[in-house]
Amino acid sequence: MKIGIPTETRSGETRVAATPETVKKLCASGAQVLIQAGAGQASQYLDDAYVAAGAQVVPNAADLYAQADVMLKVQAPASDERAHLRPGQVLVGMLNPFDAEGLSALAATGVTAFALEAAPRITRAQSLDVLSSQANIAGYKAVLLAANAYGRFMPMLMTAAGTVKAARVVVLGAGVAGLQAIATAKRLGAVVEASDVRPAAKEQIESLGAKFIDVPFETDEEREIAQGTGGYARPMPAAWMARQAGLVAERCKQADIVITTALIPGRPAPVLVSEDTVKAMKPGSVIVDLAVERGGNCPLSRPDEVVVAHGVTLIGYTNLPAMVGTDASALYARNVLDFLKLILDKEGALAIQREDEIVAACMVADANRVTRSA
């Protein structure tokens, strides 16, 4: 059984799907690991380290795809990468399970494909939860990017030259990324407040020392929808969204930095910071919109751009984990290794446990068919 690790081709991607640490474990289990020359270079994992871990270096992508039985990717393959895939080959990566067109194209290659983002949020799946491992990094990096773009200090400082006030940070959406953004901003000394639709988020926000922006429920229906499904948010009724928008506008006017992370699986991101709210913000404030790839929590943010609108800097980078490539790869590679335990046997041979809840949820294509409704 040969496992292949290609160089990621998407612009700006620094991550790699296996590290020398995970390669060593795969080799110890009896699998043969092939790595494309330079695949880990952008995240500081060099070919020599992979060779020392037991991998064989293959000079180019075409040779690698031709030899490997299982391909480990970070990003969903682009069309030129899909051209290398062949029927019966297994593909594991973050394959965008809500992208119907992309899944059809993948299925047409005949691969058996597993999208790790589709794993259920159950305790047993925590160690392979790529959404969590990467969102955690994005939340951390978002605060550092904001601090860098902000022309003032984050902590309160009392100096001989006078006192500097602490920055006020608002975090919208307190899932994995939002909670890490709160924790990081607190560590830097900011005063933090945060909002989430799920009632369970209140306690988590407060346990990190931030203030919960409370949008009260006025009907049982609102309260019921806010519970979400499977831990995820659902779209809230318009009346609740309007009340939230009012409160968010108030809080953003006072804020120096706003980090938005609100997402609803399979849907466009909810708009939480309107253009009027941006207009009312202080000049020099910063917004980092982590939802920009899904339409954005602010209509003024642009994917992979930094724009200044009404005196506010809006940061819209879509791939923050790639800016922390070494650790992002290390955590992602461990997620992948844990998933492989469900599709390889103890001798490292392919043995897909199709009836397993996690395997079934992640499988997006098999035998030329899309096996998941996007």
Ligand code: NAD
């Ligand atoms: P996500 O990335 O899908 O969304 C980010 C956050 O945006 C969520 O907290 C969501 O509630 C929030 N949101 C959506 N609409 C909003 C709105 N209008 N206003 C404010 N906030 C809004 O979420 P995620 O980070 O993937 O986490 C989703 C849930 O899964 C969380 O409850 C998290 O704790 C849970 N989780 C469970 C496990 C596990 O048990 N294995 C692992 C990871 C995460």
